[in-house]
Amino acid sequence: MAKRKDQPAKGPAWRAAEDYGIDMSLIESNLRKTPAERVRAHSRALATALALREAMKKRNA
Amino acid sequence: MPDLDNLIARLIQNEVDLVVVGGFAATTHGVTLVTQDVDVCCDFSPDNLMRLQAALSDLHPVHRMPPARPPLELAPESAGDFKNLYLDTDYGQLDCLSSIDGIGDFEQARQHSIEITLPEGTCRILSLDALIRSKEAMNRPRDREAVLQLKAIREQLDGQP
Numbered sequence: 454m455a456k457r458k459d460q461p462a463k464g465p466a467w468r469a470a471e472d473y474g475i476d477m478s479l480i481e482s483n484l485r486k487t488p489a490e491r492v493r494a495h496s497r498a499l500a501t502a503l504a505l506r507e508a509m510k511k512r513n514a
Numbered sequence: 515m516p517d518l519d520n521l522i523a524r525l526i527q528n529e530v531d532l533v534v535v536g537g538f539a540a541t542t543h544g545v546t547l548v549t550q551d552v553d554v555c556c557d558f559s560p561d562n563l564m565r566l567q568a569a570l571s572d573l574h575p576v577h578r579m580p581p582a583r584p585p586l587e588l589a590p591e592s593a594g595d596f597k598n599l600y601l602d603t604d605y606g607q608l609d610c611l612s613s614i615d616g617i618g619d620f621e622q623a624r625q626h627s628i629e630i631t632l633p634e635g636t637c638r639i640l641s642l643d644a645l646i647r648s649k650e651a652m653n654r655p656r657d658r659e660a661v662l663q664l665k666a667i668r669e670q671l672d673g674q675p
Contacts, residue, residue, distance in 0.1 A: 466665040473662050476546070480663060483544035484670060488630040488639075495541045496519050498548050503515060 516606030518552050521573075523634035524605070525554070528569035532556035533623040534639040535614050535648060537660070542630060543642050545663045547656070551607035555623040555640075558612045560593040566610065573603035616651030617644055642668055 463471070471477050483491055518538065525532060533556070534542070537549030556562060567575070567588045575586035579600045586601060599610040613619045617626055617640070626644035629636050640648065646664045649657040 464669040466662075466669040470662040470666040473659070475659070475663060475666075477666065479546040480544055480666060480670075483546060484667065486544075488542040489632050491542055491544060492519060492522075492538075492632065495538075495548060496517075499516060499518070499550065502548055503550075 516550060518549075518606050519632075521552055521603065521605040521608060522632065522637060524569040524573070525566070526632065526635040526637050528565050530556060530566045530569055531562045531620075532610075532638065533620070533627040534637060535611070535617075535623065535645070536609075537656075539639045539645055540649075540660050540664060542639050543645065543664060544667050545660055547660055547663070551609060553609045553611065555611050555614050555617075555620050557620050558594065558596060558610075560590045563588050563593040563596070563599075564590060566599075570601070570603050570608070573605055575601050575603045575608075578602040578607065614640075614648050616647040616649075642671070 463477075467477065470480075483494070486494065522534070522538075532554040534552065535555050536551075536553030537545075537547060538552045540547065541549065556566065567586060570586065576583040577586060577600065583602070586599070588596075597612050599608075601608045601610065614623055617623050623640060623644070624638065626641050627638040628641050629638055631637075642664060646661055646668065649661045649664065
């Protein structure tokens, strides 16, 4: 992921996760949410993933 | 279709004494991984397990590990026989554990938990540092990725570097 010039320096754990390939912008976005908002966002992501899986199952049936 | 929010809400509304652990706890701390079940460390006293059963009563709870998937039918006199409960419900899978790796039993999990507020009420989840310890102790590939994220979150919250 390209880094913006104005991004503050991050610590070793942050860089390790980034080097592993984790999209850290998603974590930054999560950290701006309250725990309740994170739970809701997770539910929407899970519902979407399961709907897509179901659609693929039907397509392959 | 899993409805993990409402599964948690049921437990809160029925005052089940528990600490949310595992992937769902990681989600509430900001981890991006999606999980399909809820893991809780709970008080395995008969009273608490009966509250758990009441919370799930209309969600067709079954023990999901035995092939026959028998229904959850706890009685106060036999509720104390269980160490863990691996359940499937209409709202999704719920694993109830009497202890967790790297932390210990329910009382220890409770000591290392924080309270969060959800629309349905307050709920205890394993603290960020305890969750890191627990996931490091389990050390499955998925846990290792979660640990990377959790440690980055810890560092960010600490304001490092």
